Amino acid sequence: MIGPEFPAVLDAATRGDEEAFGRLWRDLQPRLLRYFMVAAPAAAEDLASETWLAVVRGLDRFRGNEPAFRAWVFTIARHEILDWRRRAARRVTEAAPVSDLVEPAAPDDPAAAALEGFSTRAALAVVATLPGDQAEAVMLRVVAGLGVDQVAGIMGKRPGTVRVLTHRGLRRLAERFGADRIRGVV
Amino acid sequence: MDADDASFAEMRRRHADPHADPLALDEETAEQLLSGRLSPSQAPPRYAEVAALLAAMTAEPTPEELAGQSAALAELRAATRPRRAAAHARRAARTPRRRWAGLAAVALVGALVTGGAAAAATGNLPGPVRDVARSILGDGGGAGPVAPTEPGQQPSPAGQGHTSTSTGPTDGSQGGQPAGSADHGPDPTAAGNPAGPDMERLCQAFLAGKGAEQGKKLDATAFQYLAKQAGGAEKIPSYCEQVLAGGAEPGEKEKQQPPGGGQGQGGPPTSTGAGNQGQNDQRTTRS
Numbered sequence: 448m449i450g451p452e453f454p455a456v457l458d459a460a461t462r463g464d465e466e467a468f469g470r471l472w473r474d475l476q477p478r479l480l481r482y483f484m485v486a487a488p489a490a491a492e493d494l495a496s497e498t499w500l501a502v503v504r505g506l507d508r509f510r511g512n513e514p515a516f517r518a519w520v521f522t523i524a525r526h527e528i529l530d531w532r533r534r535a536a537r538r539v540t541e542a543a544p545v546s547d548l549v550e551p552a553a554p555d556d557p558a559a560a561a562l563e564g565f566s567t568r569a570a571l572a573v574v575a576t577l578p579g580d581q582a583e584a585v586m587l588r589v590v591a592g593l594g595v596d597q598v599a600g601i602m603g604k605r606p607g608t609v610r611v612l613t614h615r616g617l618r619r620l621a622e623r624f625g626a627d628r629i630r631g632v633v
Numbered sequence: 634m635d636a637d638d639a640s641f642a643e644m645r646r647r648h649a650d651p652h653a654d655p656l657a658l659d660e661e662t663a664e665q666l667l668s669g670r671l672s673p674s675q676a677p678p679r680y681a682e683v684a685a686l687l688a689a690m691t692a693e694p695t696p697e698e699l700a701g702q703s704a705a706l707a708e709l710r711a712a713t714r715p716r717r718a719a720a721h722a723r724r725a726a727r728t729p730r731r732r733w734a735g736l737a738a739v740a741l742v743g744a745l746v747t748g749g750a751a752a753a754a755t756g757n758l759p760g761p762v763r764d765v766a767r768s769i770l771g772d773g774g775g776a777g778p779v780a781p782t783e784p785g786q787q788p789s790p791a792g793q794g795h796t797s798t799s800t801g802p803t804d805g806s807q808g809g810q811p812a813g814s815a816d817h818g819p820d821p822t823a824a825g826n827p828a829g830p831d832m833e834r835l836c837q838a839f840l841a842g843k844g845a846e847q848g849k850k851l852d853a854t855a856f857q858y859l860a861k862q863a864g865g866a867e868k869i870p871s872y873c874e875q876v877l878a879g880g881a882e883p884g885e886k887e888k889q890q891p892p893g894g895g896q897g898q899g900g901p902p903t904s905t906g907a908g909n910q911g912q913n914d915q916r917t918t919r920s
Contacts, residue, residue, distance in 0.1 A: 624679075
């Protein structure tokens with residue numbers, strides 16, 4: 448979050464102030480990368496670039512506060528993913544190798560990883576094992592830091608559906624850790 | 634959705650009887666987990682690892698994640714350079730905004746004919762109007778290769794030629810969308826002129842085309858409108874000079890207009906023009 452300075456930073460960035468744009472970038476780029484790491488890991492960097500390009504092009508027409516800006520950026524990010532998937536579906540023969548898709552590999556033993564403290568990448572890899580909608584809802588809530596209504600808007604779902612998706616996602620994660628616990632890993 | 638309703642019931646039931654289900658998670662706790670307000674030790678026992686996982690997801694950025702900043706900014710600079718350079722050149726030289734005028738005129742033609750500027754950008758103009766739009770843009774060719782496509786290439790990023798749902802989801806809920814969208818008004822200059830045609834821009838476009846094929850242009854609805862405002866096609870040049878000098882006085886204007894000629898377009902052209910011109914300046918600076 449940039450906070451109270453956000454309007455000034457946004458305004459400066461819109462006028463072409465690179466330092467100001469850099470602040471927006473530093474605030475959101477890590478979140479975007481993490482979101483893409485779960486949704487389309489093979490293309491995370493490219494999708495982030497495409498997203499920023501679209502942000503720059505539309506910046507002078509954006510109006511809104513910081514949460515709205517974040518929601519807007521992630522709306523763009525999501526469209527980039529959908530586009531990328533469409534393109535990827537068209538060129539099946541060039542499909543990314545499976546090794547790309549699962550890298551970083553989900554830890555064999557997430558519960559042990561939890562005890563040691565997750566690395567961010569390992570945590571994302573665990574979330575990526577959730578069903579797509581659940582993973583996305585959790586990512587948008589947690590990593591993008593958006594509210595239920597914003598996530599609902601971005602995903603084109605009702606707020607109640609988003610609540611259910613995140614709830615199921617959390618539960619599923621807990622189940623996974625619980626299974627490890629029962630097996631005596633923890 | 635039945636599944637969702639069932640799940641809400643599920644959530645309530647588990648909340649009511651936590652002992653029946655060790656993984657029970659009420660909505661409030663879920664919300665606290667999601668927003669990072671529960672540390673692993675504060676979380677329900679079965680959710681301690683989940684809390685640790687969520688904390689890791691929102692950990693401070695790693696150096697790797699931020700490593701690309703200078704490259705990314707350079708890329709963005711390169712991608713936007715033509716527009717910035719053009720904007721800068723316009724400011725520096727204080728040249729007439731031919732290109733803007735041309736673009737505005739295209740949007741305006743669309744607005745006049747179809748009631749929506751989108752037609753101008755999407756190529757849905759009726760033939761004669763399209764010809765005029767092309768001739769204006771062609772005349773503005775001295776301004777560089779950017780003119781005809783730029784407005785179409787700056788859609789609302791949310792639109793961006795993606796799915797048709799693209800602008801829908803967030804519009805209502807956040808009010809944070811850009812003012813324009815690819816579907817409704819890609820050219821910001823058009824969006825700033827909802828009340829009616831901007832005589833100043835129309836005149837700029839007209840004068841920019843002087844000596845080219847004005848006769849042909851006058852077939853267009855937009856220029857018929859201009860002729861009507863001026864009190865006749867032959868009076869357009871002098872009328873436009875007055876408009877652009879900021880001097881078309883209301884009295885004179887009325888005199889010049891044919892009786893009963895479409896006066897429903899709002900206030901005096903010059904005042905509208907001045908207001909929009911100011912916006913245009915600002916926008917040029919910001920682009």
